[in-house]
Amino acid sequence: MAAKSVPYAELTTLRKRYNRRRLDISKLLVLILLTTMAVVSLFPLYWIFATALTPAASTVKIPPELIPANPTLDNFFEIAKAGGTTTLHLPFVDEPLHIQRVWLWLFNTALYAVISMVIHLVFDSMAAYALAKRRFPGARPLFWLILAAIMIPPQVTLIPLFFLVRDMGLNNTFQGLLLPGLADVIGIFLLKQFMQTIPSELEEAARIDGASEWQIYRLVIMPLSIPALAVTAIFAFQRYWNNFLWPLVITHNPDLFTLQVGLSYIQNGEFGTNYGLLMSGAALAALPMIAVFFAFQRYFVQGLRIGAVKG
Amino acid sequence: MNAVSPALVQRATLFWNRHKWSYFFVLPSTLLFILFIVYPLFQAFLLSFQDVGLRRAEWVGLKNFEFLFNSTLFHKSLLNTFVYAFFVVVSWTTSSLVVAVLLQPFSNWVRAVFRGAFYLPYVSSVVVISLVWLWIFQPDFGFLNYILGLLGIPRVLWLQDPNIALWSIVLSTIVIIPGTGVVIYSAALGAIPTEYYDAAEVEGANAFHRLRFITFPLLKPTTLYLVVIYTIAGFQIFERVYVMTGGGPVNSTMTLVQLIYRTAFSDFNYGRASAIALVLFAIIALFSFLQFRVLSSDYEY
Numbered sequence: 001m002a003a004k005s006v007p008y009a010e011l012t013t014l015r016k017r018y019n020r021r022r023l024d025i026s027k028l029l030v031l032i033l034l035t036t037m038a039v040v041s042l043f044p045l046y047w048i049f050a051t052a053l054t055p056a057a058s059t060v061k062i063p064p065e066l067i068p069a070n071p072t073l074d075n076f077f078e079i080a081k082a083g084g085t086t087t088l089h090l091p092f093v094d095e096p097l098h099i100q101r102v103w104l105w106l107f108n109t110a111l112y113a114v115i116s117m118v119i120h121l122v123f124d125s126m127a128a129y130a131l132a133k134r135r136f137p138g139a140r141p142l143f144w145l146i147l148a149a150i151m152i153p154p155q156v157t158l159i160p161l162f163f164l165v166r167d168m169g170l171n172n173t174f175q176g177l178l179l180p181g182l183a184d185v186i187g188i189f190l191l192k193q194f195m196q197t198i199p200s201e202l203e204e205a206a207r208i209d210g211a212s213e214w215q216i217y218r219l220v221i222m223p224l225s226i227p228a229l230a231v232t233a234i235f236a237f238q239r240y241w242n243n244f245l246w247p248l249v250i251t252h253n254p255d256l257f258t259l260q261v262g263l264s265y266i267q268n269g270e271f272g273t274n275y276g277l278l279m280s281g282a283a284l285a286a287l288p289m290i291a292v293f294f295a296f297q298r299y300f301v302q303g304l305r306i307g308a309v310k311g
Numbered sequence: 312m313n314a315v316s317p318a319l320v321q322r323a324t325l326f327w328n329r330h331k332w333s334y335f336f337v338l339p340s341t342l343l344f345i346l347f348i349v350y351p352l353f354q355a356f357l358l359s360f361q362d363v364g365l366r367r368a369e370w371v372g373l374k375n376f377e378f379l380f381n382s383t384l385f386h387k388s389l390l391n392t393f394v395y396a397f398f399v400v401v402s403w404t405t406s407s408l409v410v411a412v413l414l415q416p417f418s419n420w421v422r423a424v425f426r427g428a429f430y431l432p433y434v435s436s437v438v439v440i441s442l443v444w445l446w447i448f449q450p451d452f453g454f455l456n457y458i459l460g461l462l463g464i465p466r467v468l469w470l471q472d473p474n475i476a477l478w479s480i481v482l483s484t485i486v487i488i489p490g491t492g493v494v495i496y497s498a499a500l501g502a503i504p505t506e507y508y509d510a511a512e513v514e515g516a517n518a519f520h521r522l523r524f525i526t527f528p529l530l531k532p533t534t535l536y537l538v539v540i541y542t543i544a545g546f547q548i549f550e551r552v553y554v555m556t557g558g559g560p561v562n563s564t565m566t567l568v569q570l571i572y573r574t575a576f577s578d579f580n581y582g583r584a585s586a587i588a589l590v591l592f593a594i595i596a597l598f599s600f601l602q603f604r605v606l607s608s609d610y611e612y
Binding site: 134305 | 330332333334336337339340341343344346347348349350351352354355358406410413414416417421425426427428429430431432434435436437438439440442443444445446447449451452454457460486487488490491494495498505509543546547549550553554568571572575576581584585588589591592595596599
C-alpha cells in the first residue's frame with residue numbers, strides 16, 4: 001500500500017494517546033483483578049502477624065478477628081516460655097547465663113546465616129574470578145561440573161553427608177551444621193556471569209602497573225562486582241536463614257536448633273495447637289527476612305534476572 | 312635410574328608459575344565441592360545398594376530397588392509427588408505469565424509495587440508459611456472454614472481427611488502467585504522490542520494475535536527456565552508435608568522426600584532411603600532433560 005505513511009515516532013505517540021484514552025474501564029478492571037490476587041497472596045503473611053498479636057483466648061472464636069481488637073505481645077512472651085530455658089557457660093564469663101531458648105535459636109540462625117554468607121562471598125568470588133577471567137587447564141570441566149551440581153537435589157546427598165559429618169565427629173555441633181552448606185555452588189555461577197562483563201583491560205592495566213594477582217582480585221575485580229556481591233549475599237542469607245532439612249537432620253540438642261527447627265519442635269510439642277503462640281514464632285522467623293527484603297528489594301529483582309539469563 | 316630431565320622440571324616450573332594463582336583462587340571452593348557434593352553423591356550410589364542401619368552395613372545388590380518396586384507406600388509417594396509437581400508447575404507457570412502480561416501496560420511504580428507484593432511471601436521460609444496454612448486449615452477456628460461457613464458450606468477437614476489432605480497442600484501452594492515467576496517474566500517481557508508490536512499492529516494484528524504470535528514465542532526460553540526450576544522445586548516438596556501433615560493421614564500425603572526422611576531418620580534404613588533419593592534424582596534429571604528437548608527454542612532475537 002502506497003498510502004500516506006505515518007512516521008514511526010508519530011505512530012508511537014498516537015498509540016500512547018489512544019492507550020491513555022482507553023485506559024479507564026479495562027485498566028481499572030485489570031487493576032482490581034491484580035489487587036485481588038495480591039491480597040490473596042499476602043493474606044497468609046498478614047494472618048501470621050494478626051494472629052500473633054491477638055490474645056490467645058480470642059484466636060479460638062468465631063468469627064475470627066480480622067484486625068486484632070486488643071493487640072498484645074503476650075504470645076511472644078508465651079512462645080519464649082514454650083521453648084524452655086537453658087543455661088550457657090560462656091567463655092571469659094564466670095556467671096552461667098540463663099536464657100530462654102527461643103532467643104538462642106534466633107542467635108543460632110543469625111550466626112549460621114551470616115557466617116555462611118561471609119564465607120560464600122569470599123570463596124565464591126575467588127572461584128568466580130578465576131573461572132570468569134583466567135585461563136588455566138581444567139577451568140572448563142570445573143565450570144561444567146559446577147553447573148551440573150546445581151541440578152543435584154540436596155536430598156540425594158543428605159544421607160551420605162550425614163554419615164560424613166558424623167564420622168568427622170561433628171554430628172550435633174554448630175560446625176556440622178555450618179560446613180556442608182559451604183559447598184553450595186549457585187553463588188559461583190551468579191558471580192561468574194557478572195564478572196565476565198567486566199572489561200579485561202582493567203585487569204591488564206593493573207597488571208602493567210605492577211599489581212599482584214591478589215591485588216587485582218581484591219582491588220579491581222571485587223569493587224566492580226559490588227552489585228553482584230550484594231545479590232549473592234542476600235540470596236545466601238535468605239537460603240541459610242530459611243534452611244530446614246539439614247538443620248533438622250544434624251541438630252538434636254535443642255540449644256543448637258535454628259529458628260525453623262525450633263518452630264517445628266514447638267509445633268510437635270504440647271503447644272502444637274496454640275496457634276497464637278505458633279504464629280508469634282512464625283513472625284519472629286519471618287520478620288528479619290521481610291526487613292531484609294524491604295531494605296534490599298532491588299537486589300532481589302536483579303538476582304532473579306541474573307539467574308534467569310543463563311536460559 | 313630415574314633422573315628427571317631438566318626440560319621437564321623447567322616446564323613444570325613454568326606451568327606452576329603461570330597457573331598457581333588460578334588454582335589458588337579455585338582451591339577453597341573446589342575442595343568444599345569435592346568433599347561435600349562429589350564424594351557424597353558417589354556415596355549415595357554405593358549406599359543404595361547396601362542394607363545400612365544403625366549398626367549394620369551389608370551389600371545387597373538391587374534388593375532396595377526391588378523392595379521399592381513392590382512397595383505400595385513408595386508407589387503412593389511417587390504418585391503424590393507427581394500430582395503435586397504437576398499442579399505446581401502448570402499453575403505457577405500460567406499464573407506468573409498471566410500476572411506479568413497484565414502488569415506490563417502499567418507505569419513503572421505500579422509494576423514495582425505489585426512485583427514486591429507478589430515476591431514478599433517468598434522471602435520467608437516454607438516452614439513459616441506452612442505453619443500459617445496449618446492455622447488457616449484448622450477445622451474449628453481456621454479462617455478457611457469460617458469463610459465457607461459464611462457461604463453456607465459445611466466445614467471441611469482440610470488436613471484430616473485422607474481424600475482431601477493432598478489437595479489442601481496443593482491449594483496452599485498454588486493460590487499464592489509465584490513472585491519469582493512474575494519478576495522473571497516481567498523482565499523478559501520488557502526485553503521484547505516494541506517495534507515487533509508496532510509492526511504487528513500496522514499489519515492489523517489484534518491483542519490476542521500479538522500475544523499468540525509475538526509474546527509467547529519470544530518468551531519460550533523464559534518459560535523453559537521457569538518450568539525446569541518449578542519442576543525441580545515441585546518434586547522436592549518436603550517442608551509443607553512435614554509441618555502440615557507429617558505424611559498422614561494414613562500416608563495420604565506421603566511424598567518422596569518425606570519418605571526419604573522417615574525411612575532414614577525414623578526407621579534408620581539408610582540404604583533404602585538412599586535408593587529412594589536416587590529415584591528422585593533420576594526423575595528430576597529425566598524431566599529436566601525432556602523439558603529442554605521439548606521446549607528448547609530455535610528462536611533468536
